[in-house]
Amino acid sequence: MFRKTVVIKNRYLDSVFLMLAARRIAAQPGISGASALMATAANRKLLAELGHDDAAGGALAAAGANDVVLALEGLEAAVEAVAAQAEGWLAQGAEPASAAGAPVRQPRSIAEAVAARPDSSVAVISVPGEHAAREARAALQAGLHVFLFSSNVAVEDERSLKAEARQRGLLVMGPDCGTAYLGGAGIGFANAVRRGPIGIVGSTGTGMQEFSCLVHQAGSGISNGIGTGSRDLSDAIGGLSTLAGIDALEADPATRVVTVIAKPPGPAAAALLLERLERCAKPVVLCLLGAPAAAGKVRAAATLDEAVALALEAAGLARPDFLDGDAGAMRLAATAQIAAMRPEQRHIRGLFSGGTLCYQSQAIFRGAGLVVHSNAPLEGMPGLADPRVSEASSFVDMGAELFVEGRPHPMIDAATRRQRLEQEARDPEVALVLLDFILGANAAPDPAGDLLGPIRTAQRAARARGGQLCVAASVCGTEGDAQGLQAQTSALAEAGVLVFRSNARAAAFCREAMLLLAGRKEAS
């Protein structure tokens, strides 16, 4: 095997672009592996671990965060051919065009961009975390609202950015904000949902996506969806963006119902939030996954599905049938699934690309007294000693920092989840696998297709051991998403996956199956 690294000095390319370039290169005949990364210290270490020692005469060791490194592996002729054309392989395509179709020249700073387009209103920031606060500050100073996708931003920076935004009458969504819907525009990971009377303030991107897709499927729509960032309702931040978002939706004429979706807040932030919601002039739905229900004016939901039902009801719309499954039918389906399982098959492995869906699934299991380990454990659930290795029953948030350091999120790049599924498939004690598939803008072009291979391999491995593996999944999306809800659902169903309309439904099915498996064990 021939290896070669090429360093291109003074070129910054984002991680998604680099992943796609590496994928194109890896598909070339004779190339067995290709990585394209910025030469940060962490990435240089990663490349060393992959066996790319510094044969390039010290160029890799001398490279830095502003340099691109292309690490190639394969037949010598093929590797040399790509290396000789490295610049070409990493050339960016056409620049983004304006709505009018005219190419837009690229300014070097936010101030320069605002000077060119004084009507700019939102900065979408997704640079590496250590640089994100600086750009967000520049955006606020230029009078822009901020959608801050980057994670790894210090709490003190988050607090000062949000305090500054409040002074200026601006909104900071993030850091670690995955999704927003502003004036009809879906930002970040967002689905093609119609506009309607239901407003969202959310600290969880996938929670907002799942909620808005279910609202859309029920025939209604979203007025605006304000992301706040995962830490906003911690006591350190005190819900600054959540409270600003509630104010905005209360004043927004298109919003009839205000829905707040969040993981359990800190006690001080929770008190502030409840006090504010109690005096909201519009109907309020609150979905704090895994936290006790609120009381008073606030309609509290334990799951995203329940939040959808309550929000529709508050808007004067009917509760859709698909939110209420037939419990008897679900038990019957679970019974059929476990009938062919071997006695040692008694664990579930949930591999989630959406952190909130991992959390919600744990809440649904906890409600039935079932224990699952997790790298993002809900209160009362055990952690995982090593997030890379499942223990007994485990729900893994594959979007956690450990898995995404220096690489795209599993919603964009399925590689880590694919490998993990292959790993789980080798464990004879696994009875069920629970997955989520998230469609929409900026997600992978074929999330179901990316996992069909390992799903089939896992099913075959279980059969070869004389058992059967049950794979349950939910697909979050709409027909308007490029991936197509129906196409993705059908592809999974054809592979024998039990596909549910929502994560809550899929998790409820798995809960039934796990209770039946536990009962079977007791009976034997």
Add this chain to the structure above:
Amino acid sequence: MAVTLAELLQGKPVFINVGVRSFGLELARAGYDVIQLDWSPPAGGDTRMAELLDDLL
């Protein structure tokens, strides 16, 4: 003049994209005006140096 939050929610946003290009491309594809910043880590990736420079300038 900054766009107020109320105007943002009721109007059509204009975006400045700093970082992952595909975020901007998706917004442009959906019919929104997007200005892509030609961004690279400031001061050769040295955040502390960049902040010192910010304070000086």
